[in-house]
Amino acid sequence: MAVGGRAVTDGPDATPRLRFDTLDLASRGAFTPPPVDPRALRVGVVHLGIGAFHRAHQAVFTELAAAAAGRDDWGIAGVTQRSASVREQLMPQDGLYSVLERGRGAAPLRVVGSVREVLFGAGDPAAVVDRIADPAVRVVTLTVTEKGYRRDRAGRLDRSDSQVAADLAGCPPRTVVGQLVRGLQRRAAGAAGPVTLLSCDNLVGNGQVLRGLVHDFLDALPEAESGPLADWIAACVRFPSSMVDRIVPATTDDDRADVRAVLDLDDRGVVVAEPFRQWVIEDDFAADRPAWDLAGAVFTDDVAAWESVKLRMLNATHSLLAYLGALRGHDTIAAALADDELATAAEALMIEDVTPTLRVPDSLDLSGYRRQVLERFANPALRHRTVQVAMDGSQKLPVRLLGTVRDRLAAGAIPRQAALAVAAWMVYVAKGRDAGGRELPLDDPLADRLRMAAAAGAGDPNRLVDSLLNVEEVFGADLPEHDGFRDVLIDHVARLTA
Incomplete structure (x- = not known):
């Protein structure tokens, strides 16, 4: 030509x-x-x-x-x-x-x-x-x-x-x-x-x-x-x-x-x-x-309300599906959401833990937004890879999940579904392989620090949770001191590593 x-x-x-x-x-x-x-x-x-x-x-x-x-x-x-x-x-x-x-x-x-x-x-x-x-x-x-x-x-x-x-x-x-x-x-x-x-x-x-x-x-x-x-x-x-x-x-x-x-x-x-x-x-x-x-x-004039809904509902659920899905061997977010157990966990995170923490913008239908999030994640044409979403977890968890965790703890509730997402991240870091034995990449600015912490707790859910909770860059000084949050993390990690 x-x-x-x-x-x-x-x-x-x-x-x-x-x-x-x-x-x-x-x-x-x-x-x-x-x-x-x-x-x-x-x-x-x-x-x-x-x-x-x-x-x-x-x-x-x-x-x-x-x-x-x-x-x-x-x-x-x-x-x-x-x-x-x-x-x-x-x-x-x-x-x-x-x-x-x-x-x-x-x-x-x-x-x-x-x-x-x-x-x-x-x-x-x-x-x-x-x-x-x-x-x-x-x-x-x-x-x-x-x-x-x-x-x-x-x-x-x-x-x-x-x-x-x-x-x-x-x-x-x-x-x-x-x-x-x-x-x-x-x-x-x-x-x-x-x-x-x-x-x-x-x-x-x-x-x-x-x-x-x-x-x-x-x-x-x-x-x-x-x-x-x-x-x-x-x-x-x-x-x-x-x-x-x-x-x-x-x-x-x-x-x-x-x-x-x-x-x-x-x-x-x-x-x-x-x-x-x-x-x-x-x-x-x-x-x-x-x-x-x-x-x-x-x-x-109020971006904060929109921002909180998006970070805590959409982005947090994305991370939950990424870590749980990758551990189960699901290549994409859509495949993870097609797993009934993971779909149930995703909806439970939004309803049980996230919704009580939100200040919803007047023009937003939160139930409709929740359904829309799941519909978007279920789009098989996108092929959004779980390991891509799993990148930079040490940077993402504090803004996507840990605000919800702190708000629920302050209200006297244990955020079991948000803790499941955090536990899935911990197991992802520690195992480094999915259910089929395939390697899971740890692409994170704190990768070396996380590997050392995971190695220190290898083989025992209690030690693993304590070791990773003590990565202060992620969890601060307050969350490791909360026994209720620690206990539910240990329960989730034990089940995910069984």
């Missing part, structure tokens, strides 16, 4: 690769093209952590918002922090990629063009700072996962982290908070104007968390440097909280083949998602923002 007088044969089996010139020649009947001409989009948003979730979620909302408002100044400059792979996928494709929905009600394949640039933070940190400091940028969004914030046991910036220390010493910044602060410093010096930093990660009060970490970084700088910048941030920067929701499993070769069949083009950046998507945002911005509400986002 020739395009513009040159051969385009860089895809598998000589399939042309997705980009502006090849997309222009593709048949539009089977897919939805970008609603705004990507060539005309100017960067107005920087996004830190441009993984699959962002491309299936915020980037779609932003493109639809730009189209609805008739704006061409909300293109996205994405930053990939740990690996250049997303840059290598998207930049040869002019930033284009497709979103493939799986499940009932799936829309046609969508080609997205809102990402106009991808920077590799580890390889070119100065370029990241330059982008954050660009006067055309009014919003910086983040999906860097819980561990990307580099917090210590107390939830403060971990100044013992070697990369945090290097950023504080003035090296080209490689951590998220370092990049943000140095970018803000440059904005203040260059009178670049106000900006909003919008966290979209699964953290309780994520906006306040991000604000605190930025100020922790400032507090570690010399007063002559930090004082004026702190004053400028107070006047010109906002840190709204948000809640995001969409299931985005890992892309497979079969997914890429399905996209190739629709486009007759090779898309190496395709992401897969369920039809459902949700974004709830605190309406507190320092400057202009995309009209995300025109694309279906909800602006509110």
